[in-house]
Structures are given as structure tokens and as C-alpha cells.
Amino acid sequence: xxxxHVQDLxxxxxxxxxxxGLAGSFKALFRPRYKDILxxxxxxxxxxxxxxxxxxxxxxxxKSTTIKMLTGILLPSGGAVRVLERDPYQQRVPNAxxxxxxFGQRSQLWWDLPLIESLNxxxxxxxxxxxxxxxxxxxxxxxxxxxxxxxxxIRNLSLGQKMRAELAATLIHDPQVVYxxxxxxxLDLLVKERIRxxxxxxxxxxxxxxxxxxHDLGDIExxxxxxxxxxxxxxxxxxxxxxxxxxxxxxREITLETASPIGLFALPTGAEIVQQADQRLxxxxxxxxxxxxxxxxxIMNQLEVAxxxxxxxxxxxxxxxxxxxxxxx
Amino acid sequence: xxxxxHLFNVYGAVLAAVPKFYTAYRxxxxxxxxxxxxxxxxxxxxxxxxxxxxxxxxxxxFQQTIxxxxxxxxxxxLVENRLIFNFGWMxxxxxxxxxxxxxxxxxxxxxxxxxxxxxLNLLVKAPLLIMAVVFFQVQLPRDVTTWLVFIVAxxxxxxxxxxxxxxxxxxxxxxxxxxxxxxxxxxxxxxxSGAIVPLQMMPHWLQTTANLLPFAQSVYVPVSFLxxxxxxxxxxxxxxxxxxxxxxxxxxxxxxxxxxLRKITVQGG
Ligand SMILES: Nc1ncnc2c1ncn2[C@@H]1O[C@H](COP(=O)(O)OP(=O)(O)OP(=O)(O)O)[C@@H](O)[C@H]1O
Ligand SMILES: [Mg+2]
Numbered sequence: 001x002x003x004x005h006v007q008d009l010x011x012x013x014x015x016x017x018x019x020x021g022l023a024g025s026f027k028a029l030f031r032p033r034y035k036d037i038l039x040x041x042x043x044x045x046x047x048x049x050x051x052x053x054x055x056x057x058x059x060x061x062x063k064s065t066t067i068k069m070l071t072g073i074l075l076p077s078g079g080a081v082r083v084l085e086r087d088p089y090q091q092r093v094p095n096a097x098x099x100x101x102x103f104g105q106r107s108q109l110w111w112d113l114p115l116i117e118s119l120n121x122x123x124x125x126x127x128x129x130x131x132x133x134x135x136x137x138x139x140x141x142x143x144x145x146x147x148x149x150x151x152x153x154i155r156n157l158s159l160g161q162k163m164r165a166e167l168a169a170t171l172i173h174d175p176q177v178v179y180x181x182x183x184x185x186x187l188d189l190l191v192k193e194r195i196r197x198x199x200x201x202x203x204x205x206x207x208x209x210x211x212x213x214x215h216d217l218g219d220i221e222x223x224x225x226x227x228x229x230x231x232x233x234x235x236x237x238x239x240x241x242x243x244x245x246x247x248x249x250x251x252r253e254i255t256l257e258t259a260s261p262i263g264l265f266a267l268p269t270g271a272e273i274v275q276q277a278d279q280r281l282x283x284x285x286x287x288x289x290x291x292x293x294x295x296x297x298x299i300m301n302q303l304e305v306a307x308x309x310x311x312x313x314x315x316x317x318x319x320x321x322x323x324x325x326x327x328x329x
Numbered sequence: 330x331x332x333x334x335h336l337f338n339v340y341g342a343v344l345a346a347v348p349k350f351y352t353a354y355r356x357x358x359x360x361x362x363x364x365x366x367x368x369x370x371x372x373x374x375x376x377x378x379x380x381x382x383x384x385x386x387x388x389x390x391f392q393q394t395i396x397x398x399x400x401x402x403x404x405x406x407l408v409e410n411r412l413i414f415n416f417g418w419m420x421x422x423x424x425x426x427x428x429x430x431x432x433x434x435x436x437x438x439x440x441x442x443x444x445x446x447x448x449l450n451l452l453v454k455a456p457l458l459i460m461a462v463v464f465f466q467v468q469l470p471r472d473v474t475t476w477l478v479f480i481v482a483x484x485x486x487x488x489x490x491x492x493x494x495x496x497x498x499x500x501x502x503x504x505x506x507x508x509x510x511x512x513x514x515x516x517x518x519x520x521x522s523g524a525i526v527p528l529q530m531m532p533h534w535l536q537t538t539a540n541l542l543p544f545a546q547s548v549y550v551p552v553s554f555l556x557x558x559x560x561x562x563x564x565x566x567x568x569x570x571x572x573x574x575x576x577x578x579x580x581x582x583x584x585x586x587x588x589x590l591r592k593i594t595v596q597g598g
Contacts, residue, residue: 068426075591113349
């Protein structure tokens with residue numbers, strides 16, 4: 001039995017276009033000109049209990065819009081959502097009791113008050129039995145290293161501490177589904193690591209279903225078995241992470257800076273040009289066909305290379321390749 | 330029974346949180362104190378001058394009038410609702426997402442919050458009330474009945490005003506001009522609620538207008554009981570009228586909010 005069911009879900013934002021200046025404001029008031037933005041375009045998927053799903057896409061792809069519709073705070077323009085056999089928009093409050101949400105850009109904690117005050121408030125409004133509240137609190141104090149922070153006002157917490165506190169507040173009522181919209185944004189590697197461990201452990205121990213958006217492919221790699229990729233409001237990939245990794249994990253990009261303008265040169269075997277500028281060249285090669293040193297050596301034989309660097313393909317280039325048909329090939 | 334305990338738990342937590350935020354504005358409370366003492370002095374001498382030639386005005390004696398204006402002055406918090414600013418801020422910042430995801434009724438939560446704030450505002454004003462009695466001749470009722478009548482009328486009147494403000498605040502969903510809107514609102518409500526002068530003293534057509542608007546339910550009705558302008562024998566009728574306003578505006582406020590909610594796009598993310 002699926003826990004989340006999304007069918008042909010769409011969202012159109014209607015915004016008023018306004019000319020600059022006072023006259024523009026005035027005109028917009030009486031003769032508004034509308035522009036529709038199709039943020040989510042007939043997407044469908046289902047999610048089973050206990051799944052860890054990475055929801056990825058470039059900026060403005062429609063991730064947050066989807067999350068808002070799943071949580072029930074945004075009315076879909078078309079299609080249907082069911083979460084735990086409810087319509088989250090129509091039954092927002094009962095739905096809210098069973099889910100947890102982190103919006104990476106905002107906080108559910110009280111800014112001026114110590115963390116424990118927010119947690120106590122959450123205990124009362126979710127009616128968490130005192131014994132299990134205490135148990136969870138002790139557990140989180142340990143796994144999220146919060147013990148020293150309970151008495152600290154939120155405004156005095158660092159970004160990483162705040163995110164850990166946020167996760168505690170989101171999971172303390174033992175939700176069945178958790179939506180995490182960019183929970184690792186702006187955090188250093190150590191904190192990211194801890195948060196990833198925490199999410200995985202919660203999933204293992206309590207079978208909580210997690211939907212996670214992120215721009216950090218490391219998050220996905222460590223946490224998620226399944227990836228849904230969205231671009232311009234459409235789902236362009238839904239499947240195991242391993243398939244993407246198999247397809248794109250074998251590619252590397254090498255960027256070379258040359259001392260003088262690049263003239264004619266022969267492309268090393270197994271490599272293709274991604275970008276070429278005056279004194280800068282980016283090549284992509286298949287690791288199973290050739291190696292970095294072979295490619296670099298072949299170029300260095302022909303050109304005077306001042307500097308070079310090696311990178312894994314990022315999300316944007318993966319999206320680009322999926323579009324050019326790489327996954328279906 | 331379980332349902333009752335559930336409501337008590339959830340909204341009790343909301344109520345218990347109110348003072349935690351209230352203390353943050355203590356400096357502001359003291360400033361208001363000074364302003365209000367000045368206002369009492371001005372009111373006292375103003376009305377003394379008005380009544381200097383003796384007699385009654387709009388059927389009210391000097392004593393009734395001074396009781397009324399001083400007590401109305403203390404109920405000013407009813408007129409200064411910040412709901413529209415709250416809405417405007419929550420929508421602009423997208424913070425409304427967090428509040429809509431709390432496992433409770435959004436409106437009920439803000440209502441409980443408003444009740445808590447009203448209570449604290451009045452509590453803070455207790456010293457002013459004592460000053461009004463000691464220095465400005467204000468006479469408070471000595472029988473419990475009048476106080477009870479007042480408290481019920483105040484609770485009902487506050488709820489009427491809350492629902493009105495709720496409907497009004499939904500304008501924040503459609504316009505970002507919350508500041509301008511709220512200036513107009515405060516001016517209109519202050520006047521027609523009877524927060525400055527008792528309705529009896531207004532010209533006939535203004536009285537009629539005031540009675541067609543809900544605002545008098547919040548200040549005039551409770552204060553007129555407490556100040557002895559209206560006898561407590563008229564309580565039942567007054568309560569019924571308040572209740573009618575409350576139910577009418579309450580239903581409309583739910584419908585309007587449901588409608589407005591469809592429009593929100595929850596900025597950011
Ligand atoms: N409140 C809004 N009003 C109008 N348009 C919006 C609103 N929110 C989002 N959009 C538009 O909808 C599209 C999808 O936005 P969304 O926030 O869902 O993207 P996202 O995938 O979360 O991006 P990011 O990775 O940058 O957070 C974008 O084109 C955005 O400009
Ligand atoms: Mg987003």
C-alpha cells in the first residue's frame with residue numbers, strides 16, 4: 001500500500017506583471033496583466049512506506065512547489081495528491097499530525113526563546129506522551145548532539161546547530177512521513193555527515209518515509225536508494241540511484257588552462273569537448289575507456305598547459321545529458 | 330471528554346506561550362503607561378470643562394461620562410488589533426507555511442493568542458485603573474453581578490472584534506498595503522466603537538451608523554455596563570445582540586479565510 005500517491009499533479013502560479021514606477025503600480029491595480037508560470041507540470045509517482053527518496057533538480061525546477069503541495073499548504077492547480085490516504089490540502093490538520101517538514105530556509109523554532117521551550121510546545125500540541133517525549137529527547141541529545149543546546153535561544157545557534165535543532169523538532173512526534181526541503185543547505189561537511197547519519201538511522205529504526213530535496217549529490221548518494229529528477233516542472237527520471245551512477249559515474253570532466261591561445265589539436269581517444277574558450281578547454285571522458293592521465297598527457301603533448309583540474313559531473317550536466325538521451329541510450 | 334482534554338492540551342499550550350513573548354516588549358509597556366497617564370489627565374480636564382455649566386449631556390451625568398471615558402481608554406487594546414500586520418508579515422516571509430502545518434486550527438490558535446494578549450494587556454493596566462479611581466474620581470461597581478455582566482460582554486465583544494479583524498486581515502492576501510489599510514481601520518474602529526466618546530453623545534445619524542457596525546459591541550457595550558451607563562438588567566438583550574454578531578462574523582470569517590487560502594503561494598524555498 002503506497003503511502004504517497006501523486007497523479008498528474010500540476011501547479012500554475014499566476015503573477016501580476018507590473019511596469020516600473022508609481023504609474024505602473026496604479027495600472028497593475030486596475031488593469032492587471034497576468035502571467036502564468038507552470039511550476040509543476042502533470043507529475044505522477046508513488047512512494048512506499050519506509051522509502052528514502054531524493055527529489056532533485058536545478059534551481060526553479062519545481063521541487064519546493066511539489067513539497068508544498070504534498071504537505072497541504074499549497075492548492076494544486078490540477079491532478080491529485082494522496083498522503084496516508086488523505087487529501088493533504090482538504091485535511092491539512094489531520095495530515096499535519098502525521099508528517100514532519102523542514103523548510104531549509106525557515107524555522108519552526110521560536111527565535112528568542114531557548115530550544116527546549118519550542119520542543120515543550122511541540123510536545124503539548126502533538127500530545128506526545130511524557131515518557132516517549134523524554135525518551136526521544138534523550139535520544140536526540142545523543143544523536144544530534146543537542147544536550148548543550150537545549151537552554152540556548154535559537155538566535156544564538158549557528159546554522160549547523162539550528163538545523164540539528166530543526167530536525168529534532170520535526171521528528172520528535174514520530175511522524176510517518178518527513179519532507180526535508182534542502183536540509184543541508186549551507187552546512188559544512190561534518191554537520192552534513194551527522195545529519196545524513198541521523199536521517200538514515202531514523203529511517204532504519206522507525207521506518208519513517210523520507211522525501212529529501214537537495215543540490216548536494218553527496219546527500220543523495222549517502223541517503224537515498226531512489227531518485228526522482230524534475231526539470232522545468234516535468235519528471236525526467238524516476239528510478240534507482242545506482243542506474244544514474246552507472247551512467248554518469250563513469251564520466252569525468254577535465255579542465256585545462258593553457259599558457260597561450262589554443263590552436264589546433266587532436267582530441268585524445270575516449271574524450272569529447274564540453275567547452276572550449278580562448279585559453280581554456282573542458283573535456284569529458286569515459287573512465288572505463290581511458291584515464292585522466294592518458295587524456296592529460298595526450299593534451300600536454302600538444303599544448304602548453306598551465307593548470308588543470310578534474311571534476312565529477314554536477315547536477316546541471318547530468319540533467320543536460322538526460323535530455324540528450326543518455327539514459328535511454 | 331477526550332476531545333475536551335485534547336483541546337485543553339493543545340490550546341492550553343498556545344495560551345501558556347503568550348506571556349513568554351509578552352515580556353519581550355516590556356520597555357514598550359512602560360512607554361504606553363506614561364502616554365496613558367497623560368491621556369487620563371487630558372480627558373479629565375476636558376470633560377470637566379465641558380460639564381462646567383452643569384447638567385447632563387446625551388443623558389449622561391459628569392460622573393457617568395468620566396467613568397465611561399476613563400474605562401474605555403483602558404480597553405483601547407481592543408481597538409489596536411495587530412492581526413493584519415501578523416498576516417502581512419506571515420505572508421511576505423512565507424512563515425505562514427510553518428503555522429499552517431501546526432496540528433491545530435489556525436484561526437483558533439490566533440484567537441487563543443489574542444485572548445491571552447488581551448488578558449495580559451488588561452492586567453498590566455491594573456495600576457492605571459487604581460490611579461483612575463484614586464485621582465480621577467472614577468467609580469467602579471461594587472456588586473459582583475455588574476462585573477460578571479461586564480466580563481461576559483467583554484469576552485463576547487472581543488470575539489466580535491477578532492472575527493471582524495480576521496475578515497479584514499484577509500485583505501493582506503490580496504494587497505501588500507497592510508499599513509495603509511490598518512491606519513484606516515484603527516481610525517474608523519476607534520471612533521465607531523465608542524472608545525473616545527459614548528455613543529449617546531454622537532449626533533443621531535452617527536449613532537445609527539455606529540449601531541449598524543460591529544465595533545460598538547467591543548468597547549461601548551462592555552464599558553457602558555461597567556461605568557453604570559447601561560443597567561445590568563439590560564444584559565441579556567445586549568449579550569444576544571453580541572452573540573448574533575459573533576456568529577455572523579464568525580461564519581463569514583471562516584468562509585473568507587478558506588477562500589483566501591486558495592490564493593496563497595507561500596513565498597520562498
Ligand atoms: N510564490 C511564487 N509565486 C510565483 N512563482 C513562483 C512562486 N514560487 C515559485 N515560483 C516559480 O515556480 C518555479 C518553481 O519554483 P520552486 O520553488 O518549486 O523551485 P525549486 O525546484 O524548489 O528551486 P530551488 O532549487 O531554487 O529551491 C520557479 O520558476 C519559480 O520562479
Ligand atoms: Mg526550493
